[in-house]
Amino acid sequence: MREIYAWAAIALIILASTTGDILLAYSMKRVGDVGELWKRSGMLAVIGRALSTPTFALGVMAMGVAFYSLLFGLSWGNLSLVVPASASLTFVANAIAARIFLHERVGRRRWIAALLVAGGVVLMAV
């Protein structure tokens, strides 16, 4: 039973952190190049513009859900299962979601990079 709970937590971590990453990436693209904005209008303008983007707050909330799911997942499953399983699957989920929602062109180079890192993370935990 605990194993089912652990996998449910892993699924929630992947869903929440992918949602968070997509929302934050979308918000920051709306804000524009932070370095240039900082030079032009100062730090407060950067913070103000990020906070006034509604998807930014939603993204941070989704990241919070992912963080607490990880804590609960760790209390139900082993560290060596929960962390690599959620981290490596999040890489792949992010690549798929970025292609669908952010319309990023995930070319062969980026697929190979995501799969190499995801596979490497699994091997690191063995």
Added chain:
Amino acid sequence: MTFRKYLVLAGITIFSTAGDSLLARGMKDTGGISLHHLSGLLLVILNPWVVLGILCLLTFFSCYMSALSWADLTYVLPATSLGYVLVAFIGRIGFHEVISPTRWVGIMMIAAGVGFAAAGPTVTPSRHQSVSKEPSPQAISQEISS
């Protein structure tokens, strides 16, 4: 890619690893937190390791947001994954942990993945014009050829 942008990517890698390690060190001092004693969570913030860890994670978050403002998510995530390798080396050097052959293969796969992503273009053209800055024609041709 300018030198400043490489520094931001390095900041993401280093500060997320340092933040996680410092938090883990601090949580060892405070022991387990049960759902029945949630007040323990408030006391955790007084631990100096946890304070340092939170500061590092805040720096990581600023660098991460900065990178996402000028690069694709599918570029930033793999390009900043060296943290996993960094943790293994900290364990090897700092705590004399043994790195098994399987872990070495994992380290090499992550390093190769990071190299693959980082050598590619940072931004790809979007079908919708939501990206504030257009990518250079050179980046587009590089992506098409990859």
